[in-house]
Amino acid sequence: MNDVIIHTSNLAKRYQRYRKREGIRNSIASLWKRDYEEKIAVDHIDLTVKKGELIGLIGPNGAGKTTLIKMLTGIIAPTEGSIDVMGYYPNDMKNEFKKQYAVVMGQKSQLFFELTVNDTLRLFKEIYEIPEKDFQKNKQYFVELFGVRDLMDVQVRTLSLGERMKMELIVSLIHNPKILFLDEPTIGLDAVASKQIRKFLMEINEKNGTTIILTSHYMEDIKALCERSIVINHGVKIYDGATDKLFDRFQKNKRITVTFDDPTEDMALQTENVSILENEAHKKIYQVPKQLVKELLAELMKYEPKDIVVEEEEIGVVVERIYREGGKFHG
Amino acid sequence: MKNCMRKNICVLRELFYLRFHALMVFRLDFLAPFFVDGSMFFIQLLAFGAVYSHVDAIGNWGRGEMIIYIGTFSLINALNMTIYFFGVNTIPQKVRSGELDLYLSKPISPLFRLTFENISPGSVPLIIMSIGIIGYGIRTLHQTLSVTGVIGYLFWVLIMTILYYEMEVIIRSASLYIVSMARLEQLEEACIDLCMKLPGIAFYGEYKIIFYLVLPYGIMATLPVQRIIGKMNAGTAAYGIGVVVLFSILTAVVWKQGLKHYHSASS
Structure with missing residues (x-):
């Protein structure tokens, strides 16, 4: 200890914040009576x-x-x-x-x-x-x-x-x-x-x-x-x-951005569970489960890409997933 | 207590040193206040000259007393501008931007640091010019000065400068409680403007309550002048000291409670 x-x-930590309604009438009314709402910034944290x-x-x-x-x-x-x-x-x-x-x-x-x-x-x-x-x-x-x-x-x-x-x-x-x-x-x-x-x-x-x-x-x-x-x-x-x-x-996927010198259409990818987030002639962005990254990269290399960037999933996505799947999870 | 004093003196020395260095980085910034503040001072003098050229007396004060009064108010204002105004004046902006966080997380009084971090050497000539006006007033009045008279006068100038500081801090501390406080600063400016032109002896009735107690700008230059011309009685002196003590307590309470209200702007 x-x-x-x-x-x-x-x-x-709670704050009060003023909620302003639209329009001049409501602005005038707010001189006498205001609507406040409580914003909970930190909610009973044990640490x-x-x-x-x-x-x-x-x-x-x-x-x-x-x-x-x-x-x-x-x-x-x-x-x-x-x-x-x-x-x-x-x-x-x-x-x-x-x-x-x-x-x-x-x-x-x-x-x-x-x-x-x-x-x-x-x-x-x-x-x-x-x-x-x-x-x-x-x-x-x-x-x-x-x-x-x-x-x-x-x-x-x-x-x-x-x-x-x-x-x-x-x-x-x-x-x-x-x-x-x-x-x-x-x-x-x-x-x-x-x-x-x-x-x-x-x-x-x-x-x-x-x-x-x-x-x-x-x-x-x-x-x-x-x-x-x-x-x-x-x-x-x-x-x-x-x-x-x-x-x-909770970080289940990776994001792969691949760019090409020449326009590249119809890529018939065999890797499973790949979703395409952006599809342009010279640039494509994929989301793929972590364990399949290697497989997808091998496949993409066949199309002679100019560059490939592998990124982690954004923090917001992970937080959302923890919230959805785990509720309160303690590792 | 002794350690705290020693630390504050050391920090003060560093703040002065940093301020001088920062000002001297840009030559124009360093030199311009000497001209700008000087010009503003002369404009004020012209305004006083215009007002008082046709007025022989205010209350029982004649021309000589009024010149000393104008010089004294200018002196207090010049001390304010030189030492703390440009620091205290940044409080509302630092509260709004959340920059106050950086002051609160350091082991030194945030108000002490804010007060002394923006001294203005460019306002020093105003002090000298104000002393010149006071000297001229004393000559006009044919007043003989004694050592105790001068020390007494300086004592009153000092504590009225503190009162001026306290008023500035109280008004700017409002930003810790309310979001917008520009009108309060305008009120302060209007009161200072009025009391620079009219001595406290000119106020009666409710005006006297306002300018002697609620917003005590009316006594700031009046009491030192009363002391130097030998017209200050014990009651007035006790009242003046009482007001300064009262506002010292009020400043400490408003500032400390304000910090408890501080929400800190989001990052």
Whole structure:
């Protein structure tokens, strides 16, 4: 039990939102009387996280992932339930608590755009009260790890998105947090940059023992990093368990995009259970059960394609399937 | 407490350093406020000149007192612009965009950081010009200054600058409770505009309640002037300090409760 770093019970967050009816009459009427509806962002979630875990929070847009992270970091207060992060109630916003975690939001930057990363780091050194010796040691470590020595003295606004995300991670990790919350850290990044970020996160988790909670839309992030996944949909936790099991059971199909130099019509494919999602002369997209990918690829190669891309099913499809088939499934 | 003070001083030093560096990246951004703020100041002076060229006295204040009053209000406003206005003014936008999340998740008071992260060195000349006007007023009035008189005056300028700050924070904290608050800022502008031209002694009845208590812009420059011209009694001093204390408590409550209401814009 001592290993538990985060514990929530029946954690819920509800908002009221104004429902505006169409038309000028209703707008005038709304000056006196308004219709509010309750939006349940997080619906009674029980969660236990142990020290050193690397957990993926999966779910479609509006599922409640970010709201959950905001409650765990104390940015917003829960409506109901209990929450304990490292022995603190996060929304008390105690500085001793805030010194022990870091949060990186993919779409909100904590860097000063007109200045250099070194400038932001100096401010963070003071905010987190890091002794000079530790500060230099940590900085050196992360600069080497991320391979960004040449970028520390250039204006942040001149960095690429991938470089900027590395810098976001450095400034977040400079105080050696026990927990790192990452909200869509690879959003908008290309495949190479995403892969690099994943590698660094893995290293930080393994070497420093940092507990990492990661939300992502990208299956690749979750599969590559997280042994444990939590799937949330409409604020409800619908899966909490091993990532492998989740994908083995619910990610049933792959998506294959094939392009041709010459127009290619009538392809009489023999592979069973293949459905065609897009059918153009130069490009076709298929959905095929995972176990039949090899067979279909062999068949497609006979038509001398220009390129073939094999992709995982989108996260929304998987979540929908868990919801439909599994109800609340625990791996 | 001592550690907290030391930390705040260190953070303050870094914020000043970062702000200066950020401003100096774009030379025009750094230099323009010196001209823009200076021009606005002269426009204000012309307006005052036009208003008061045909008025010999307001209440029991003559021309000399009025010049000191105008200089004092300008001084408080200049201190506001130099130190905290451009930081506090970003609160509503940071609430609406959800950028406040990044302030709330750091181990330092978010209000402290917001207050001091956008100091404006371009407004420093306004402080100097305001002091010049006050000096001119004192000469016009043939007022002899004592050391205690000057210290007393500076004390009142300081606490009225704090009151000005508190009013700004309270008004901008409304964005934590309600989505749209542009009208409140307009109300603030209108009150400041009026009280810059009319000293508190000109208000009577319900206007006095409004500008001495509800929206205490009426006392901000009036009390320091009363102190320097030797017309402040103990009751007025106690009242002034009471208002500042009351608004300090109110600011803390409104801000802290506001943070509890903060929903954080969706990512």
